[in-house]
Amino acid sequence: LKFVDYVNTGGRMLLYHDGFGNYPCDYGPALVARSCFIRHPVIVEINVTPTGKMPELTEDVPPFVVSDEEYEVDMDESQTSVFLESHSKEHGRAPQGWAHSMGEGRVVVLVPGHRMDTIAHPMINRIVQNAFDWLTE
Numbered sequence: 001l002k003f004v005d006y007v008n009t010g011g012r013m014l015l016y017h018d019g020f021g022n023y024p025c026d027y028g029p030a031l032v033a034r035s036c037f038i039r040h041p042v043i044v045e046i047n048v049t050p051t052g053k054m055p056e057l058t059e060d061v062p063p064f065v066v067s068d069e070e071y072e073v074d075m076d077e078s079q080t081s082v083f084l085e086s087h088s089k090e091h092g093r094a095p096q097g098w099a100h101s102m103g104e105g106r107v108v109v110l111v112p113g114h115r116m117d118t119i120a121h122p123m124i125n126r127i128v129q130n131a132f133d134w135l136t137e
Contacts, residue, residue: 003028008103012135016128017113021071033109034100035075040114043067046086046094048112048123054083054099057108057130064123068112070094084110084127097127099134106135 007013013032020029021037030036045067050058070091077095084097099108108131113119 001028001031003032004102007032007105007107010104012105013107014128014131014135015107015109017111020109025074032102032107033098034080034102034107035073035095035098035109038072038074040069040071041091043069043114044088044090046070046088046096046112048084048086048096051082051085053081054134056134057083057097057099057127059126059130061123061126061130064121066112066118066121066124067115068118069114070096071111080109086112099131108135 015029015033020033023029025036045065047063047065049063050061070086070088071094080098080100082095082098086094086096096111097109110127110131112124118124
């Protein structure tokens with residue numbers, strides 16, 4: 001519960017790609033992320049789109065396309081704000097970024113980042129910078 005205590009008392013956390021995956025659903029990273037990793041299908045081309053929620057996290061980010069994993073997660077979307085989602089013909093819709101306040105702290109989760117070309121994509125870099133700005137304001 002140290003992750004939960006850290007955030008609740010004002011800590012700020014960016015969980016990037018597998019930063020919350022492969023942990024038990026009742027363990028710190030999953031609790032802080034307010035989501036539980038189920039699995040990821042094979043890498044496919046995904047259309048990534050801002051949802052309009054928390055626009056400060058997607059400022060200057062138009063829709064873009066990358067080849068990456070689309071995590072399947074167990075998440076109650078009423079407990080967080082999904083600001084980024086993907087669509088693929090193989091898997092349909094998947095949340096790709098979500099954020100919330102928790103206690104006195106803040107959490108951002110960003111999924112796309114399995115492949116190096118995704119990590120280096122200018123829109124991913126923009127989102128990471130926006131996340132850092134939101135987490136540190």
